[in-house]
Amino acid sequence: MSKQMSHLDNIPSTPGKFKMDKSPYIHNRLRWHSSLAKLTFWSFMFLGLILIFFFRSPSSNPLPQDPSRRSLRTYNWGGPAWEKRVRSSARIRSRNGISVLVTGAAGFVGTHVSAALKRRGDGVLGLDNFNDYYDPSLKRARQALLERSGVFIVEGDINDSALLRKLFEVVAFTHVMHLAAQAGVRYAMENPGSYVHSNIAGFVNLLEVCKSANPQPAIVWASSSSVYGLNTKVPFSERDRTDQPASLYAATKKAGEEIAHTYNHIYGLSLTGLRFFTVYGPWGRPDMAYFFFTRDILKGKSISIFEAANHGTVARDFTYIDDIVKGCLAALDTAEKSSGSGGKKKGPAQLRVFNLGNTSPVPVSDLVSILERLLKVNAKRNIMKLPRNGDVQFTHANISLAQRELGYKPSTDLQTGLKKFVRWYLSYYSGGQKAAG
Ligand SMILES: NC(=O)c1ccc[n+]([C@@H]2O[C@H](COP(=O)([O-])OP(=O)(O)OC[C@H]3O[C@@H](n4cnc5c(N)ncnc54)[C@H](O)[C@@H]3O)[C@@H](O)[C@H]2O)c1
Helix, strand or coil, rough: HHHHHHHHCCCCCCCCCCCCCCCHHHHHHHHHHHHHHHHHHHHHHHHHHHHHHHHHHHHHHHCCCCCCCCCCCCCCCCHHHHHHHHHHHHHCCCCCEEEEEECCCCHHHHHCCCCCCHHHHHHHEEEEECCCCCHHHHHHHHHHHHHHHCCCCEECCCCCHHHHHHHHHCCCCCCCECCCCCCCHHHHHHHHHHHHHHHHHHHHHHHHHHHHHCCCCCCEEEEEEECCCCCCCCCCCCCCCCCCCCCCHHHHHHHHHHHHHHHHHHHHHCCCEEECCCEEEECCCCCCCHHHHHHHHHHHEEEEEEEEEECCCCEEEEEEEHHHHHHHHHHHHHHHCCCEECCCCCCCEEEEEEECCCCCCCCCHHHHHHHHHCCCCCEEEEEEECCCCCCCECCEEECCHHHHHHHCCCCCCCCHHHHHHHHHHHHHHEEEEEECC
16 A cells, blocks of 8 residues: 555656656556546536537527528429429510519519519519418418419529529529518518528529529519618609618618629629519508508507607608509510629629609508598597607609609509509408408
8 A cells, every 4th residue: 555655656746747657557547537537528528519509509499480590491392393383484475575583473562573474475483482471371372373374483482592593494584573572661670680581691692593594684673762761852863872771671672782783793793673662552561551551440440650750741652563563574674684604794784773653652641541431431540659660751752764764654643553452452351261460
């Protein structure tokens, strides 16, 4: 024992100076000690990593309902039957027709644009992720409508590069009508990630695939009147400043315009941005005021009508869907070809931005009065101060540029357009078959 203990005296106090060759016994013992220490250390590291992984993994995320996550789900696509449907839907059936990939085709504007293109013999293929920002059954009903006119909507996300590349492999699209986006101004405070996901990341992904496609398509895409933000000069002209967005939605649309400039500059993509002004009509969006006012007036629920400071009027340049569709088609028809090939720019390409509005702003209280007359029900009005959640006090488009370059000439006043909307609304939601929200 004492012999054994005496060996320990040989261990220097400074471990680094320990001489390994002094005694085989000490050597082994120390090796054992150090192995044990190493084992303990690595066990803790391993346990730590498992814990980090566990707490950061999506399955333990307390917000599984986040739509930007949901839209990352995988979709079924591919195979000979699927490719056949894609080809058939995108086949051009008229002389001088174009073949268009319409993103957001199950959406409000996307459905109307797809149907109009198909009617005149263009090839149309839809793409939509059918997210549940608003009632997906309305998107499915629009899909069924398009299906009947021969338009196939591929179910997928614009962030899915493999899917987009496949679509361009199957069809040499001449044009892309890009309408897929996270719309809505107020929802951005609830789910900012979904705006970044669809309006920025998704747009860049689409442009990446378009720039590498051969031939490169010409792209027409939806920006928004919201880029005018806090501007007070009216009517809004394309030359006005757009660097004061009042919502994240507006900021992502403005970012889209800058991104479009970059892809035009570097890769020669032909890009046309359309700044829509409050689009309304049949098959519209349930998150928009004219739509949920109609629903709530019919239910006898009170509706909130906003007013600005000092009883200032809140007004919108409401634009009827058929006028917007004409503007979209004219933008596609006047779009010049992209100039690049093989992912490289070969010369300058077209870059445009147009206002598509009605040039006739209407106070929101007048919108309510028209709805009251059409529905034959008095609204319970609750006048409230305009909250600071992204809405602006008024919008008013100067459309002279679109008039000159696209022959754009809106022809539907709010009274006429709302009459068509109400007729559709009553027939769509009749008999309580579908509950409007
Ligand atoms: N309706 C208006 O008043 C208005 C005004 C200004 C701008 N816009 C813009 O016009 C376009 C069309 O608007 P809308 O009113 O038809 O909206 P919508 O929400 O009805 O249509 C958008 C469609 O895009 C789909 N989508 C969203 N993210 C997607 C993604 N990542 N991948 C694939 N599909 C996706 C949605 O499922 C939806 O069907 C949007 O870009 C919108 O921002 C609309």
